[in-house]
Structure formats: C-alpha cells, structure tokens
Amino acid sequence: MAEDFKPLKGHCTCKTITYEVLAPFLCVHCCHCTWCQRETGTAFALNAIIEASNVRITSTTKPLDVDTTSASGGGQMMARCPNCYVVVYSDYSGSGKWRLFVRVGTLDNESKQVVKPDVHIFTSTKLDWVDLTGEKERGIQVCENYYERDQVWRKESLDRFEILKRKMDAAKQGENDN
Numbered sequence: 001m002a003e004d005f006k007p008l009k010g011h012c013t014c015k016t017i018t019y020e021v022l023a024p025f026l027c028v029h030c031c032h033c034t035w036c037q038r039e040t041g042t043a044f045a046l047n048a049i050i051e052a053s054n055v056r057i058t059s060t061t062k063p064l065d066v067d068t069t070s071a072s073g074g075g076q077m078m079a080r081c082p083n084c085y086v087v088v089y090s091d092y093s094g095s096g097k098w099r100l101f102v103r104v105g106t107l108d109n110e111s112k113q114v115v116k117p118d119v120h121i122f123t124s125t126k127l128d129w130v131d132l133t134g135e136k137e138r139g140i141q142v143c144e145n146y147y148e149r150d151q152v153w154r155k156e157s158l159d160r161f162e163i164l165k166r167k168m169d170a171a172k173q174g175e176n177d178n
Helices: 034-040 133-137 155-177
Strands: 008-011 018-021 027-031 045-051 055-057 064-068 076-080 087-092 099-103 119-121
Touching: 034 045
Parallel strands: 027 119
Antiparallel strands: 008 018, 018 055, 027 045, 045 099, 064 076, 076 087, 087 099
C-alpha cells in the first residue's frame, strides 16, 4: 500500500450516506459506454475499483442495494442513498461482497482531487466532443472496448487483486462444498 495514503471520504448529495476508502483504488475506469452514459445522464462514468473490505460506511444509515440490469446481462447492484437516491458505489456481476466500483463523483472535493482515470474504456461509443488527447499525452490508455488488466493496473493493484481472487475462490469452494 502507498505509505503516504490518507483515507478518502465521500458522501451522497444529502450526506445521509457517508463513507471512507481505506486504501488506494485498484484502478479508476472512465467508461464511455452508452449504458454508463444513460445510467448517469452524462458523457461517461468514473468508477474506482476497490476491495469491498477497504470501503467503510461511516453513517448510521446504510445504502439500499438495488439490483438492476446491465449491458453485459450479468446484472448490477447499485448502492443508493435511501433519501436522495444517489448511487455511491456499484458492483457488476455479483461480486459486491468482495469488490466495489465507487462513484468518484461522490468523493468529497478534497478526495476527488487525488483521483484520476487510469484508463478510458469503451471509447468506441464516446461522445464526439469528448477529447482524450490530453489523457493520451498523460500516458493513459484509451481503449475502444475493454483492456487486459496486466497492461493497465499497477503491480501493487495486481497483487492485491490476486489475493482478492483467492479469497473469492475459497468462498465459492466453501459454498460448493455445502
């Protein structure tokens, strides 16, 4: 883990849901798919991947887990504030007890300033006026579709993800044994 990492803080619009991120994000996706455009009502979604164990809800109120459809057909769980309905984080493909996609826009202003995309995905459907020249100059990968994890993620993130996958596999094996 980054030695100088300070927990990031975030909240929904009405601050009914507050949370902390306790470790650096594994990867930050800027997704330009049409599904994310429609779901967020904007040009793209900015999601930061993190182990669920590294997100702590600090409010007494917990988010509502709302299952929705997804472009992949695998479904998506969205953690919404029960008051303002803002999505604080989501999970694709049912791994929410292990991995979350924190909506970067819900981070506090100070925390948002330290989070930047690691990769732009599904740019084949990005809006024409979105110019990614500066991101390419910054060395950020711009992918027409998805990407190979080992070509984008930092070594530390890959190592943490391997540990997470082992935990997920062990839990799945335990479920199959019962």
